[in-house]
Amino acid sequence: MGCAKNEVDTQRMQSQLRRAGFAIANDPQTANAVVVNTCSFIQSATEESLEAIFEVAGMPNVAAGAALIVAGCMPARYGEELADELQEASAFVPCSKEDDISSIVAGALGLTDSVLKDLRSATLGAVPEGAIALDGTRAVSAYVKISDGCDRFCSYCTIPYIRGRYHSFPYEQVRQDVADRVAEGVREVVLIAQDTGRWGQDFDEPSSLGTLAGKLADEFPDTWFRIMYIQPEGITDELLSAVADHDNICNYFDIPLQHVQPRILKAMHRKGSREEYEQLMEHVRDMVPGVTLRTTLIAGFPGETEDDFDELCDFVEEGLCDYIGVFAYSREEGTRAYDLPDQVEDDEKAFRAQRLRDLADDVCTPLIASRVGSTVDVLVEGTEEDGQLFGRAMCQAPEVDGVTYVDQGKPGEVVRVKIADTLLYEMEGE
Ligand code: SF4
Structure with a gap:
């Protein structure tokens, strides 16, 4: 949940879990443990995080005993009070404890040190290479x-x-x-x-x-x-x-x-x-x-x-x-x-x-x-569902400023385009 800083924390926890021998499931409903990395900096974010936690608590695998772990800003902000309120959770990981995520997940699953060690050696070398976005795709x-x-x-x-x-x-x-x-x-x-x-x-x-x-x-x-x-x-x-x-x-x-x-x-x-x-x-x-x-x-x-x-x-x-x-x-x-x-x-x-x-x-x-007619470099990021290539120019930050649609290039390439049109915050380059 939440901002880019939390996203970085999530990715960091994912890497640590991978290194410890865990596999990251694409579908949380197939997982042995589900970690919800919460946001709590304002009330509406806390409410969204709670909704996510209750959604996870209702998943068949969690109802049947998979661990539900609540991480991030919510346990950091509400501490013990949260543990009293959220009986559904198996463990809490405030921001300051996120480096311990592997042992906390292992503890919630009842894994012993020797099982963890076996897991680690079994998956050594099988950890995927490349920056993995939260949705599992490779990131540029x-x-x-x-x-x-x-x-x-x-x-x-x-x-x-x-x-x-x-x-x-x-x-x-x-x-x-x-x-x-x-x-x-x-x-x-x-x-x-x-x-x-x-x-x-x-x-x-x-x-x-x-x-x-x-x-x-x-x-x-x-x-x-x-x-x-x-x-x-x-x-x-x-x-x-x-x-x-x-x-x-x-x-x-x-x-x-x-x-x-x-x-x-x-x-x-x-x-x-x-x-x-x-x-x-x-x-x-x-x-x-x-x-x-x-x-x-x-x-x-x-x-x-x-x-x-x-x-x-x-x-x-x-x-x-x-x-x-x-x-x-x-x-x-x-x-x-x-x-x-x-x-x-x-x-x-x-x-x-x-x-x-x-x-x-x-x-x-x-x-x-007013950028129409100007020439800019665009970092190609991927394709929309309809196959349309898109990327971002230096004037567009990820997630907040819209994208630039381009007609050629591959994800990860920088292409030089002329801005041909704009629609609100989106740009179209040729
Ligand atoms: S106190 Fe909050 S709003 Fe102010 S600079 Fe720090 S993080 Fe930003």
Whole structure:
């Protein structure tokens, strides 16, 4: 369930289970154990995760005794309380224990160490090679996590409580993850974290995201690198130069602003103002020609007046961002914003979020359409059910920005196309 970071965790657990001698079933209904890697950062995600858990609990194999294991953010957020509520589960694996997944699954199945050892030797060499997407297909694009946790404690966010304090992964670990993916045939590595811009600042000898990206891009010149989730404070001139100077670092920035009204930003425990963000976006465009900008915004935060919301709408209408993701504020127990006065009614939050989405579509789709006639490289990813080839240009991040349809090429190849047409966020290349 959940975001790309959770997807990376799922893939990591899958690799560990494979290495321990387990086979990953294509159909959970045929499995001896089913692991649900949950998301729980907002209430609706918790509800979806619960639905998935109950769906699995109802499967004939699970009803007949297959193990049901609940992993990830939900056990991290709710701990013991969850174990009391979810009697259906055989075991819980909070994020911090995911490295123990093999022994937890083995324990849930009642496997002894000697059986595990036999399993391991029986499957040695039979582990499939190549990056495997969650649906079992080979991937040409892969996420690599460069850190975990977050120290920012935005007042609405549960992540620091679920994932713990910020900790960068050492350069060698990130480099090895990238090298493994590249060896498996991956052509695009998407660097992710809760707060990518902070990478390296917690080392004894501090480093930076700009250094990391530049070094990786130099070492893997045929690989596209894309960096997601850079908080505004993480946009440094060093990073902008690294992106501008490397053809294989996508000139694409995903900068979550969340709001532009200073009083609301302060209540969110974030810094900034509309003016500062306008300057930031312009500065990025000046330093990185042809850059694509994405942001996310929250509508209906406690205390957001009609005027504050209008200011957010005005900012969207300026057309500084090519892509905008919009969320209605979700009131989460255990966060500071939960107790803030002047909570906005649910209907009003939904209304504002939808209005902002519609506005973003009105502003952004003409920006996408203005790419018609330009020439771009597209990384071919696969074919639709009807056989239509598709891929993504550097201006399109996986899963969120749409795709580019192309008329030739094979998955994993980069083809140069002229954008002939667009439909909302999708592009068509010739
Ligand atoms: S930066 Fe803020 S919103 Fe993002 S994970 Fe950290 S606390 Fe949450």
